[in-house]
Amino acid sequence: MKEEIIIAGFGGQGVLSMGKILAYSGVMQGQEVSWIPSYGPEMRGGTANVTVILSDRKISSPVLQEFDTGIVLNQQSLDKFEDSIKAGGTLLYDPNGITHPPHRTDLDIYTIDAAVEAARSGNAKVFNMFVLGAFLRIKPLVTIENVIEGLRHSLPERAHKMIPANEAALRRGMELVRKSEQHG
Amino acid sequence: MEDIKLMKGNEVLAHAAVRCGVDGYFGYPITPQSEVLETLSELRPWKTTGMVVLQAESEVASINMVYGGASVGKRVMTSTSSPGLSLMCEGLSYLAGAELPCVVIDVSRGGPGLGTIQASQADYFQVVKGGGHGDYRMPVLAPNSVQEMNDFVDLAFELAFKYLNPVVILADGVIGQMMEKVRLSPQKPRRTEAQIREECPWAALGKGSGPMQRKERNIVTSCYIDPETMERHNHKLQEKYDRMERDEVRVEEMETADAEYILVAYGASSRICAKVVEDARAEGLRVGLIRPITLFPFPAATIRRAAEHAKGFLSVELSMGQMIEDVRMAIGNAAMPVRHFGRTGGIIHSPREVYDALKQLMTETGGLQ
Structure with missing residues (x-):
């Protein structure tokens, strides 16, 4: 098993932390992992992205030009990364704010209404967990138990009281994900 | 766990x-x-x-x-x-x-x-x-x-x-x-003052007292006004650098035994090149990687050895080409193309970019039909 993932969106959407939780879940699952962010002014807004690799073998390059899965959370990221998903790969995106939907016909495309659901739930902080839940429904690379364990390791102690809300959002994301029928 | x-x-x-x-x-x-x-x-x-x-x-x-x-x-x-x-x-x-x-x-x-x-x-x-x-x-x-x-x-x-x-x-x-x-290292204790006195007889710790007391204070300096003394000091330093070159070379090789084309890369670039080697080998191309772990001392002997059966070298760095000078020096007079590839400005070369540069070198030197 080897899964090469790009996660991209606005700074502040929890892109990097979603990647970190996914990577930590992989560690808990006994996998090899790498997490490499774009870093710099993006931290203050603008676009942020992170490449996460989960594998059962040693990872050579953490830097990649193409991905098995793209998880994109805004239009800029869709424009930037849609073409770097491998043929037959997976694209998961939040349609909120997307004016130009994906054009690829050789991908499995899924949507997750995470922004809408986060607003409805009144807890914007778990936005990225709806998305991660959706991804893990499509590709169950790690168990939800190991995600919780990953959260426990990646969150500071004082935030551990947030874990139940995160878990609920993960499970809700699993329910909300929809296969896009756009391209049949 | x-x-x-x-x-x-x-x-x-x-x-x-x-x-x-x-x-x-x-x-x-x-x-x-x-x-x-x-x-x-x-x-x-x-x-x-x-x-x-x-x-x-x-x-x-x-x-x-x-x-x-x-x-x-x-x-x-x-x-x-x-x-x-x-x-x-x-x-x-x-x-x-x-x-x-x-x-x-x-x-x-x-x-x-x-x-x-x-x-x-x-x-x-x-x-x-x-x-x-x-x-x-x-x-x-x-x-x-x-x-x-x-x-x-x-x-x-x-x-x-x-x-x-x-x-x-x-x-x-x-x-x-x-x-x-x-996997983090186990915690080692810091050395005690007594251990430092014993292990660092050169340290500027004063004369001390008791049985360890010295006659003279150590002086830590790099200033030698007398030319003869300065030259002696330089020879002493050089002898030390020669020992490093003899004893401290560290290098990792990947698929070099039968390689016709050798990538040379360190740090982040060596990870990217490792993927290029995987991809090239999957296509049946005899490509290997030499990864200097110590940049000084440089693993010149490893590169020289690989050059005996190689058709070309590609030095890959996130620069305009700096380590390539050491690669060239290691190869010496052997008739062998040594090329550089690297992005700069904070752009990280992708495995594909490196692979393309390698294929171009192979095509030009008859290693790829």
Whole structure:
């Protein structure tokens, strides 16, 4: 098993932390992992992205030009990364704010209404967990138990009281994900 | 489950420093290595091991604090990124001249000048060939994984005290900022004052008292006004650098035994090249990788050996081509194309870009029909 993932969106959407939780879940699952962010002014807004690799073998390059899965959370990221998903790969995106939907016909495309659901739930902080839940429904690379364990390791102690809300959002994301029928 | 953590390379440097019993860290924040000082501040080792962590007013101050700590036999270190290392170069020359052990970490970024905060490998000349003035060399370790960011801190101190010389860990923004699994070293105690007196008979600790009392104070200096004395000192230093070249070469080879084309790369570029080797081998192409772990001493013999059956070399660095000079020198007069490939400005070359450059070299030299 080897899964090469790009996660991209606005700074502040929890892109990097979603990647970190996914990577930590992989560690808990006994996998090899790498997490490499774009870093710099993006931290203050603008676009942020992170490449996460989960594998059962040693990872050579953490830097990649193409991905098995793209998880994109805004239009800029869709424009930037849609073409770097491998043929037959997976694209998961939040349609909120997307004016130009994906054009690829050789991908499995899924949507997750995470922004809408986060607003409805009144807890914007778990936005990225709806998305991660959706991804893990499509590709169950790690168990939800190991995600919780990953959260426990990646969150500071004082935030551990947030874990139940995160878990609920993960499970809700699993329910909300929809296969896009756009391209049949 | 084993105690495996997921951490950034920079965070690991800080943990490794505390765990290998460092006495003092002096640094000034600069991207992309600010997490070293941040993590040390969070770890508060002054409350546990008694390690000093001090944010200096500048890189010039940091390196001179390192000089002070090293003069009294302490295990001291600093970390910075490229423009900061430029400021430290005078200090590095003085440390080397005065034969003081210390560890300096450069998590390099794009230059020249203020450049960019993104990753780069354009400090090779500065770190490996000098930077400071005078005839001096420093062992240079080039980690290519988060685990090696842990392991090389301890190794760097071992070499520093073995040779009484500054040792540099030359990392880059990719290795500093990426997260991977890491097994941190066990906690070692800091050395006691008595141990330092015994292990560092050269340290400037005064005359002392009791049975250990000395007749004369040690003087730590790099200043030898008398030309004959200065030359003798240079010969002594050179003898030390020769020993490093003989005993301290570290290198990793991947698929080189039958390779017709050899990639040479260190740090982040060596990880990218490892994927190129995987991809090339999957297509049946005889491609290998030589990864210098020590940049000084440089693994020239390994490269020379590989050149005996190779058709061409591609040196891959995030620079306009610096290490390639050492690759060329290692190969010597053998009729062999040696090319450079590398992106700069903080752009990281993708495995595909490197593979394309390799295929072009192969096509031009008859290795690819």
